[in-house]
Structure formats: structure tokens, C-alpha cells
Amino acid sequence: MAYTYIVECSDGTLYTGWTTQLKQRMAIHNSGQGAKYTRGRTPVKLVYFEEYEDGKTARSREWAIKQLTRSEKMQLIACFDPTLLNEADLHQ
DSSP: OEEEEEEEOTTSOEEEEEESOHHHHHHHHHTTOSOHHHHTSOSOEEEEEEEESSHHHHHHHHHHHHTSOHHHHHHHHHHSOGGGGGOGGGGO
């Protein structure tokens, strides 16, 4: 499995990325060792993700989301079911 995700940084900005290990990637971001963009903006909070069969598809979706405006990203987040964030098995 691969994931495209959006995190909200401590300064309110949004960061979009992709990973094959969502739970571990969030820990890396919050440890200050993640993407250069998020390093000075911890803690980050996972606010959105999509699951894919492979990394190629997740990377393509990451690129597409990065082309969206902040308003469009906020609409994605608003439509996201937050109960999915609590499903621990999905984040393993």
C-alpha cells in the first residue's frame, strides 16, 4: 500500500507528501527529520490521506494535490472522514 497525505503544520500551513508507511512517516515529520518544509513547523497533524495500491499512483496524486490552491485542499480535507484517522491498522 502507498498513501498520499496532507498534514497541517504548527503554523497552519499545509504540506502534501506520499509514503508507504503512514504512521512511521508522521513520526519522522514530528521528530524534525522529515521534509525540509516541515522541519521547522512541528508538530504536524495528519488531516487527510488517500490509499493506493502502488507508489507510482500515490506520487501522481501527490503532484496533482500540490497543484491545487489552499482553498481546494481545504475542501478535500473538509470532505474527509476523520474516523479514518483513528483506524490504527491503516496506519501500520
